[in-house]
Amino acid sequence: xxxxxxxxEAVLWEPADDxxxxxxxxGFRCLIADGKxxxxxxxxxxxxxxxxxxxxxxCAANADPIEKxxxxxxxxxxxxxxxxxxGCNFRCEFCQNWQISQACVxxxxxxxxxxxxxxxRGQDARDTYGESLSPEQIVDAxxxxxxxSIAYTYTEPTVFMELAADCARPAKERGLANVFVSNGYMTPxxxxxxxxxxxxxxxxxxxxxxxxxxxxxxxxxxxxxDCIVYIAKQTRIWMEITTLLLPGRNDSDEELKKLAxxxxxxxGPDVPWHISRFYPQYKYTESQPTPMETMRRAEEIxxxxxxxxxxxxxxxxxxxxxxxxxxxxxxLIERMGYRILANxxxxxxxxxxxxxxxxxxL
Numbered sequence: 001x002x003x004x005x006x007x008x009e010a011v012l013w014e015p016a017d018d019x020x021x022x023x024x025x026x027g028f029r030c031l032i033a034d035g036k037x038x039x040x041x042x043x044x045x046x047x048x049x050x051x052x053x054x055x056x057x058x059c060a061a062n063a064d065p066i067e068k069x070x071x072x073x074x075x076x077x078x079x080x081x082x083x084x085x086x087g088c089n090f091r092c093e094f095c096q097n098w099q100i101s102q103a104c105v106x107x108x109x110x111x112x113x114x115x116x117x118x119x120x121r122g123q124d125a126r127d128t129y130g131e132s133l134s135p136e137q138i139v140d141a142x143x144x145x146x147x148x149s150i151a152y153t154y155t156e157p158t159v160f161m162e163l164a165a166d167c168a169r170p171a172k173e174r175g176l177a178n179v180f181v182s183n184g185y186m187t188p189x190x191x192x193x194x195x196x197x198x199x200x201x202x203x204x205x206x207x208x209x210x211x212x213x214x215x216x217x218x219x220x221x222x223x224x225x226d227c228i229v230y231i232a233k234q235t236r237i238w239m240e241i242t243t244l245l246l247p248g249r250n251d252s253d254e255e256l257k258k259l260a261x262x263x264x265x266x267x268g269p270d271v272p273w274h275i276s277r278f279y280p281q282y283k284y285t286e287s288q289p290t291p292m293e294t295m296r297r298a299e300e301i302x303x304x305x306x307x308x309x310x311x312x313x314x315x316x317x318x319x320x321x322x323x324x325x326x327x328x329x330x331x332l333i334e335r336m337g338y339r340i341l342a343n344x345x346x347x348x349x350x351x352x353x354x355x356x357x358x359x360x361x362l
Contacts, residue, residue: 008055008162010043012189021045026089026158027185027223040159041104042087052162054085057130058138059100060154063145065338069181070274070313072323073359074200074238075149076333077340080179081142084154085163086130090183091218092206094246094284101155135166142176148361149199153181158190168197177360183217184224191230191237200238200360202274203228207243207250208259216249216284225262232267238360239267242274242313245290245298256298260305269308270358275299277314296320308358328353 012024016031023030023038030038032045042054066080088101095101142150150171152164157180168178177199184203186194205224206217213221231239241263245251263271275298277290295312299320302310308326312318316337323333323345330352334341344351348362 007046007051007053010050010052011162011165012187012193013050015048019045019048021048021050023050024187024189025161026187026190027220027227028089029187037104038089040087040089040156042085042159052160054087054130054160055162056132056134057085058083058133058163059086059103059130060084061131061133061138061141063142063147064151066149066151066179067335067338067340069151069153069179069202070242070311071179071200071202071238071240072274072311072333072335073240073272073309073357073362074179075177075361076343076345076359078148078361079146080149080151081138081145081147081176082151082153083138083163083167084152084157085160086155087159088156088183089159089185089219090156092282093216094244094278094281096281097154098282135163135170138167139171139174139176142171143174147176149177149179151179151181153179156183156185158182158186161190161193165194165197168194172197183219184227185219186227187223188226188230188234191227191235195235195237198237200240201231202240202242203231205241205243205259205263208255208262209250212250216246225266228263229266232271240272240274241267242276243298244276244278245294246278246284247287247290247294251290251294251298253297253301256301257305260302260307264306269306271307272309272311273302273307274311274313275302277312279314323357325350325353325355325357327355332357 014022016022019034021032028039032038034045037044061083063079064082066078086100086103157164179200181202210221213219231237279289299310312320321335324331332345333343345357345362
């Protein structure tokens with residue numbers, strides 16, 4: 001791990017007034033004064049230019065099953081070279097990767113920026129935690145490990161957009177796809193910036209309540225909804241949705257029906273919905289794991305709304321991990337956790353009834 005680096009000028013920003021800069025990367029659209037950090041703590045105004053502080057600081061790199069993202073209709077059975085740089089624009093109390101996503105705000109995390117609170121770090125934030133890996137090294141590693149894609153994941157990929165873009169373009173040249181696992185707080189400008197090289201995305205639609213996003217994530221719901229609609233209507237990026245069910249917080253029948261109806265209306269019946277079981281994490285440790293009856297009820301609500309592909313996550317051994325034909329009901333892709341036991345899809349069609357099965361590379 002090293003700390004010597006050259007700052008990378010950020011993408012998607014513009015001058016504002018009084019020497020401040022407007023970041024256009026995520027829904028916060030931070031107005032950043034000279035020497036200060038954006039909400040993500042990894043973009044800073046230095047002398048009237050916006051810089052990325054985590055460009056060449058990779059804090060995680062692994063070859064994962066693509067199903068782990070989770071992406072079930074995207075090159076199923078393949079591996080995805082998964083990378084992250086430190087930082088996030090959310091403050092989720094239940095984050096499972098808080099040691100790296102919240103490293104800029106947590107005293108017990110990796111301390112990427114050294115001592116002191118984020119508001120006092122300013123330009124000193126340039127010494128970030130992580131390994132200096134070039135885009136070429138990352139792409140080489142993906143090819144060497146037999147992966148078919150690169151996943152920008154674990155933390156929020158929006159806040160390391162510069163690194164993702166510089167990896168994604170040579171990755172495409174070498175036959176690799178690119179995927180995001182995102183909280184969905186991207187602006188339309190950010191989606192347009194990535195649309196030429198981003199092939200797939202899993203968006204966390206964490207709840208269908210502004211109160212939930214404000215209280216548990218430090219963010220808002222509407223930018224996430226806008227992002228989902230924009231991706232579905234304005235791009236060819238393959239999209240899947242994940243919702244983590246927190247008992248008593250986002251699991252009422254009314255809220256789940258509103259969420260499922262939104263997906264049907266704005267993303268269409270073919271968008272896969274992953275309903276993920278909660279286990280106590282990070283600061284959110286008082287709750288019990290999501291009851292299985294709640295998980296199954298949510299699945300029923302999604303299917304009743306008209307969603308063709310509804311999956312239960314963090315529930316190894318459940319039938320609802322597998323893909324069935326929405327038309328004839330026959331088993332198509334049998335899963336056990338992140339492993340595929342059988343895949344009967346042929347040329348993106350059900351071999352029994354011939355109906356098309358939506359996805360990328362099926």
